[in-house]
Amino acid sequence: TKHNGRNGYHFFQPSMNALAQTQLQLMNDLWQAEARNELRLLYQPKFQAPSGPAIGFEALLRWQHPQRGLLTPDVFLPLAEKTGVIVSIGNWVLNEACRQLSEWRDAGHTDWSMSVNLSAVQFEQPALIDNVVDCLSRHRIPPEMLILEVTETTAMSDPDESVRLLTELTTLGVKASIDDFGTGYSSLLYLKRLPASELKIDRAFVNELRADGEDATIVSAIIALARTLNLRVVAEGVETPEQQTFLTELGCHTLQGYLLGKPLDPHAIANIVKNEPQR
């Protein structure tokens, strides 16, 4: 067997194709990444529409691989989920994001929220609630400043369980956000029962947005639905001033995207804040 327990795959057979070998090597490296201090978080700002101040940040994971350079989640996240290493990586993310937020809070940015992405595997972990509680108290974060993002697909894969889990989380005061909305298949009945406070319209719809296009109809339907359910609406992937204006007109509360702010490391954010005129 090629399997050597959960900690690695050690036999690289000559018959194995190059892609499979690369994947196995990456899998081995991934188990070490946290201990070797190779994980990083970038933070992308969220802005009040149409052109208000930053109201919070979303933590986005990167892996500084010793040979392959800075890797984005699409390269390693599927692997991390398949092998389960996402559970410990996810905890690292949660803790590091809370640590960073508390540093910002100490510097006076007490109105900034922190959004953290949860993977499906993490969402199913019974220890999730305890980990969240621990992080909040360790870093003295008011629960309502932490937003946990779960994709629509994850939330709808076991809707009853999602309602239960999100209810437990929101009872703590933490906020829940339904990410990548519009790409999954939501039952309206469950959407109504989910104790989320925010809905993020998937980038795919924002991308193609033109006033006369089909996506405009979908986006305005999503916004109308969200408003009916008392959810705040975030549009992600805003890249043009036209999208910014149009999404605001359609009723989005919050905008996120390269036009307004790219994912940045904390040093870059500190420099921007320092050089900004005082509001």
Ligand code: C2E
């Ligand atoms: P997401 O949660 O939908 O995050 C938004 C992604 O879109 C990010 O990609 C971000 O860099 C990118 N983005 C933001 N604004 C724009 C824009 O204007 N245009 C374009 N083209 N892209 C934009 P990233 O950082 O590569 O992350 C990809 C996905 O990986 C995330 O999608 C999320 O599902 C997942 N992910 C990232 N960090 C974590 C994490 O810490 N834990 C878990 N479980 N998943 C994560």
Ligand code: CA
């Ligand atoms: Ca997200």
Ligand code: CA
């Ligand atoms: Ca998203």
Ligand code: CA
């Ligand atoms: Ca996405």
